Amino acid sequence: MESLFSVPGLVCAGAAYLAAVQLLRFQRIRSLEKQYGYKTRESFAKMTDDEAWAIQRTMFMLEFPFFTFKALQFALFKTYGIPTISKLLVQTSELSSPETSTKRYADTSVLIDEFMSNPPSSDRSHEAIARMNYLHHTYRKAGKVLDDDMLYTLSLFALEPTRFVNRYDWREVSELERCAVGTFWKSIGDCMEIKYDKLPSAATGFRDGLHWLEEIEAWSRKYEIEYMVPDKHNHQTANETVALLLYNAPSFIHPIMWKGVIFLLEDRLRVAMMYERPEWIYRFIFSNILVARQFVARHLMLPRPYCLRVTRHTEAFDEAAPHSLLVWDNAPYYVKPTLWNRWGPETMYSRMLGRPVPGDDGDKYFPGGFNPPDVGPQRFLGKGKEYHEQTKKRLQVERTGQCPFIK
Secondary structure (H helix, E strand, C coil), X not given: CCCCCCHHHHHHHHHHHHHHHHXXXXXXXXXXXXXXXXXXXXXXXXXXXXXXXXXXXXXHHHHCHHHHHHHHHXXXXXXXXXXXXXXXXXXXXXXXXXXXXXXXXXXXXXXHHHHHHCCXXXXXXXXXXHHHHHHHHHHHHCCCCCHHHHHHHHHHHHHHHHHHHHHHCCCCCCHXXXXXXXXXXXXXXXXXXXXCCCCCCCXXXXXXXXXXXXXXXXXXXXXXXXXXXXXXXXXXXXXXXXXXXXXXXXXXXXXXXXXXXHHCCCHHHHHHCCCCCCCHHHHHXXXXXXXXXXXXXXXXXXXXXXXXXXXXXXXXXXXXXXXXXXXXXXXXXXXXXXXXXXXXXXXXXXXXXXXXXXXXXXXXXCCCCECHHHCCCHHHCCCCHHHHHHHHHHHHHHCCCCCCCXX
């Protein structure tokens, strides 16, 4: 025992651990590249929606779970820098109070996570997309949600995770992963009947997921230059959304964390939301924290094992509704009030802050879970059943996990 814990022994153990990190850190991406065999740009054109979903799921569950999730939050946040979008949110009062804003956030999250976490051809994925389409349908039909706004929002969900990972995480996204992201979100855009006519290759067709991703990124940047401008509605929705992001943080550190959120915003978005740039000391602190995290994750941490994968919903792909959330970011909507969920460490922390926990206030937070056709604002409850079923039938024919670029 003495030799095991001697200085030479500890040095050898430390060296062995660091060597293991260097040996294993890139093993998962190498394994994915070998598994799918897409070694040339030409081969990317054959990537199926099922394959793209599986590759992207690995990114979100195992490789970059923290920053890919934060990127999706900021993708939604970033849409509020467009006045036509933020004005509609103010008019519908969806973000005007904690009651409606936390419910809207939960509803948006569960629908997006349902079609991201379940295979493209699964009933759960089709259900979520059908409900999401219906919630947008009324506003699109009335001209309150523009086609360009829909395309821009889609672009952010495709682009922001890669941007966040490349900037802040332990390695950059590979070409295989970028192609998977482009393939998956092109398929989602097809399901949502979003028009690509503003993209150069819309008429002739896209070669692969990378081609689609490159064109939508170029268009998205031009769209921001023209339409992401300062507006009071942007500022109002931004303030209400930041409050949601800081929901579970103690109030005494809100001023610092507020600066942290603004620090993560691109300059154009920050200006559009009418925020001042954080002082140099905050930029210095936040930059160094991110650099330190990047170094530790790259050089000192072994790959996340599958048993510790990050999941937000129950994982039975063929499970019948209602479905439940496994984690919650603010109010505990759709979470079962199990013993752990009511008295575990996270909920004890919530209790200390005076926040509700799963099972509080009767049925207020829907502890029985959610049924996709019922998700959404109260005024939509019980509506859209016929539209939902028609959309599901269309998706069952059109979205079967095939390659979205081969006609």
